[in-house]
Amino acid sequence: MSSRPDSIRPDSIRADSIRAGHFPDLPRQRLAGELGMWVFLATEILFFGGLFTGYAVYRLQYPDAVTEAARHTDVLLGSVNTFLLLTSSLLVALAVACQDRPGLRLCRLFLGGAIALGLGFLAVKAVEYHADLAEGLVPWPGSSLPPGPQRLFFAFYWAMTGVHAVHMTVGIALLGWMFRDLRARPKLMRGTARLEVAGLYWHFVDAVWIFLYPLLYLVGRAQ
Amino acid sequence: MTGRGTGRRTGRGTGGGTGGGGLRQFRWEIGVWLALILLMGATLGLAYLPMGAGNPAAALALALAKLLLVAVFYMHLRSSRPVVRLAAATGLVFLVALFALTLADVLFRLPAAWQ
Numbered sequence: 445m446s447s448r449p450d451s452i453r454p455d456s457i458r459a460d461s462i463r464a465g466h467f468p469d470l471p472r473q474r475l476a477g478e479l480g481m482w483v484f485l486a487t488e489i490l491f492f493g494g495l496f497t498g499y500a501v502y503r504l505q506y507p508d509a510v511t512e513a514a515r516h517t518d519v520l521l522g523s524v525n526t527f528l529l530l531t532s533s534l535l536v537a538l539a540v541a542c543q544d545r546p547g548l549r550l551c552r553l554f555l556g557g558a559i560a561l562g563l564g565f566l567a568v569k570a571v572e573y574h575a576d577l578a579e580g581l582v583p584w585p586g587s588s589l590p591p592g593p594q595r596l597f598f599a600f601y602w603a604m605t606g607v608h609a610v611h612m613t614v615g616i617a618l619l620g621w622m623f624r625d626l627r628a629r630p631k632l633m634r635g636t637a638r639l640e641v642a643g644l645y646w647h648f649v650d651a652v653w654i655f656l657y658p659l660l661y662l663v664g665r666a667q
Numbered sequence: 668m669t670g671r672g673t674g675r676r677t678g679r680g681t682g683g684g685t686g687g688g689g690l691r692q693f694r695w696e697i698g699v700w701l702a703l704i705l706l707m708g709a710t711l712g713l714a715y716l717p718m719g720a721g722n723p724a725a726a727l728a729l730a731l732a733k734l735l736l737v738a739v740f741y742m743h744l745r746s747s748r749p750v751v752r753l754a755a756a757t758g759l760v761f762l763v764a765l766f767a768l769t770l771a772d773v774l775f776r777l778p779a780a781w782q
Contacts, residue, residue, distance in 0.1 A: 475750075475751070478747065478751050479750060479754055482754035483754050483757075485755070485758060486754060486755070486757045486758030486761075487758070488758070489758030489761075490758060490761055490762060490765070493761075493762040493765050493766075494765075496766075497765055497766060497769050500766070500769070500773075501770075504773055504774065505777075519711075523707075523711055527704070527707065530700065530703045530707060530733075531700065533703075533737060533741055534696055534699075534700035537696045537741040538696050541696060640743070643742075644742055647738075647741045647742045650737060651734050651737050651738065654730050654733045654734055654737070655734070657707075657710070657730075658710055658723075658727070658729070658730055659726075662711065662714035662726055663714075663722075663723075665714045665715050666714065666715055666717040666718065666722055667717070
């Protein structure tokens with residue numbers, strides 16, 4: 445514990461911040477928060493990892509069908525969403541960088557921007573889902589795709605983007621909670637890891653999309 | 668690593684006043700974002716170049732580069748404690764095990780059955 449006491453900025457340990465009674469000091473409470481989120485994210489990596497592994501197996505087994513099916517996804521909307529998410533991650537990183545300032549206005553501004561971009565992502569995804577359904581790009585009955593591996597690709601498309609969208613929703617709720625607490629309970633936010641921990645979750649969801657983007661939207665474009 | 672981590676923390680501290688220093692105080696965050704957007708553009712552009720097996724390879728390599736940028740800078744792994752880095756590595760280690768064992772089977776044993 446004492447090997448790197450500088451890991452937490454000394455001036456972030458403020459008299460007005462809130463330390464839970466079962467932690468001897470604020471740095472340890474902060475570390476426990478960060479560590480807890482990373483342990484949870486490790487399980488999340490494996491949760492998504494199962495989907496990515498399944499995708500890899502089917503793509504190796506049916507390379508042509510996956511290439512054919514993947515051309516039906518909307519590159520423009522997928523790229524716009526990638527841009528929105530990467531930029532929202534920047535705003536969250538900026539909010540975390542500002543959280544120990546005397547005024548929390550800038551911090552809230554950045555966080556609000558990140559939430560808006562997250563909502564924008566979901567709106568674009570909704571438009572895209574609507575078009576997918578209209579075109580019959582589904583693995584279930586009523587599909588416009590030939591039975592077999594092409595429908596399998598869209599089973600992965602819906603499962604992966606769907607689970608990701610659920611994570612986005614949770615992430616937006618988390619950021620919204622922190623956005624409210626920055627105003628309503630600023631003492632609780634100072635010096636604790638709450639905002640940073642919410643940010644870790646957000647960056648993770650962004651990182652998952654970084655892989656979904658090429659795997660679902662950019663396959664078979666060169667042919 | 669310790670030195671760099673410390674430098675970043677103090678760097679943040681010196682830019683303390685609201686609005687002081689303009690965008691320069693956020694040069695790290697903004698620089699990483701620029702790199703991410705450039706890498707995204709490269710991913711998109713390369714997807715349209717016929718490179719055969721090089722296409723998925725390039726896409727994965729660029730995605731890994733983006734992941735590293737996000738994890739090291741935005742998720743603060745470059746200044747976090749070893750125990751946090753260890754927890755972060757755990758997920759990746761087991762993901763690699765999952766892929767390695769699955770693909771060992773899929774690439775070298777199953778193709779015969781698929782013929």
